[in-house]
Amino acid sequence: xxxxxxxxxxxxxxxxxxxxxxxxxxxxxxxxxxxxxxxxxxxxxxxxxxxxxxxxxxxxxxxxxxxxxxxxxxxxxxxxxxxxxxxxxxxxxxxxxxxxxxxxxxxxxxxx
Amino acid sequence: xxxxxxxxxxxxxxxxxxxxxxxxxxxxxxxxxxxxxxxxxxxxxxxxxxxxxxxxxxxxxxxxxxxxxxxxxxxxxxxxxxxxxxxxxxxxxxxxxxxxxxxxxxxxxxxx
DNA sequence: TTTTATACCTAAGATTATTATGCATAAGAT
DNA sequence: ATCTTATGCATAATAATCTTAGGTATAAAA
Numbered sequence: 001x002x003x004x005x006x007x008x009x010x011x012x013x014x015x016x017x018x019x020x021x022x023x024x025x026x027x028x029x030x031x032x033x034x035x036x037x038x039x040x041x042x043x044x045x046x047x048x049x050x051x052x053x054x055x056x057x058x059x060x061x062x063x064x065x066x067x068x069x070x071x072x073x074x075x076x077x078x079x080x081x082x083x084x085x086x087x088x089x090x091x092x093x094x095x096x097x098x099x100x101x102x103x104x105x106x107x108x109x110x111x112x
Numbered sequence: 113x114x115x116x117x118x119x120x121x122x123x124x125x126x127x128x129x130x131x132x133x134x135x136x137x138x139x140x141x142x143x144x145x146x147x148x149x150x151x152x153x154x155x156x157x158x159x160x161x162x163x164x165x166x167x168x169x170x171x172x173x174x175x176x177x178x179x180x181x182x183x184x185x186x187x188x189x190x191x192x193x194x195x196x197x198x199x200x201x202x203x204x205x206x207x208x209x210x211x212x213x214x215x216x217x218x219x220x221x222x223x224x
Numbered sequence: 225t226t227t228t229a230t231a232c233c234t235a236a237g238a239t240t241a242t243t244a245t246g247c248a249t250a251a252g253a254t
Numbered sequence: 255a256t257c258t259t260a261t262g263c264a265t266a267a268t269a270a271t272c273t274t275a276g277g278t279a280t281a282a283a284a
Contacts, residue, residue: 005121005239006209008271013118014216028231034216041212048272050233072231072280094217097118098210100150104126105206113241117270120241140262160241162264184249184262 007042011052013094014044016061016079016087024065024078027053053077061086113160123156123164125206128173128191128199136177136190139165165189173198 018030025033031044053075056062061083065076079087113119130142137145143156165187168174173195177188191199 004205004209005272006125006206007121008240009117009120010213011271017217026231028229032230037215038212041208042216045273046231046233047235047274047276051271054233069231070281074231091217093116094118094213096153097116098213098217100153101122101206101210103149104146104154105129105203105210117241120271121239123240138262140260144261157242158262158264159243159245159266163240166264181262182250186262 004042010094011044011048012056013090015049015052015056015077016083016090019062019077019079020084020087020091024076026067026074026076028074056083113154113156119154122206123160124168125202126156127164127168127189128195128202131174131189131191132196132199132203136188138179138186138188140186168195 014034015030018033019025022033027046027049031046031049034042034044053062057064057077060080062077063080063083065078067074067076113123126146127142130145131137134145139158139161143158143161146154146156165174169176169189172192174189175192175195177190179186179188
């Protein structure tokens with residue numbers, strides 16, 4: 001991912017979330033989509049992306065389908081049934097995390 | 113920290129933020145404060161906390177002051193001048209991160 | 225024709241956390 | 255009186271996740 005360590009741990013959730021919306025995507029497409037959505041704030045590096053995709057596949061959350069486009073190959077990933085369920089959980093955790101961090105970061109919590 | 117990997121990378125910022133509000137705190141106090149503020153959602157483990165405090169100190173962001181309370185010792189940490197400045201940056205980054213993650217996680221972003 | 229974009233991949237190293245210890249004092253419970 | 259829990263510090267082995275730095279190859283643009 002980019003340079004900020006804050007994103008550490010959130011890559012899998014980001015991938016799952018994108019696949020929840022987009023049905024099937026290939027690696028490079030994911031990096032571009034994230035870059036676009038975040039207006040360049042987050043640039044997923046390939047060294048982080050591909051191992052993450054392989055892990056999600058190994059864990060049974062993603063299925064792969066290889067396609068030949070011209071003379072190049074693409075590996076399309078999509079959510080498995082289990083992956084669809086797990087995505088709901090991961091997003092729940094993410095939202096809880098974001099809420100908690102807002103509390104910690106927002107000013108003037110010390111009154112209580 | 114607790115069990116969720118999402119918090120990975122945010123511990124230093126959390127510590128700096130607490131010290132921005134509380135002037136000086138000791139390790140155990142930090143764990144309890146975080147637990148209280150997050151209603152138990154986040155439990156900072158000692159194995160994460162103490163190395164993080166030592167790192168912040170080594171980086172010149174924190175100063176230490178040892179105090180004897182009864183027969184036990186406490187190590188109070190407070191922000192250095194540099195630490196105060198850096199806290200502003202870290203919080204800025206954190207807010208940017210949270211905003212970005214909201215975009216990625218929130219439903220129906222794919223319209224654009 | 226050289227650079228940039230597309231498209232996949234892995235390996236060494238760094239960072240940061242978890243888990244499991246260790247030591248020690250103080251307070252509360254049986 | 256004694257055992258457990260809370261307070262308070264710390265480190266070391268392991269795991270997970272990322273950065274950095276490579277590698278291969280096709281296609282498009284400069």
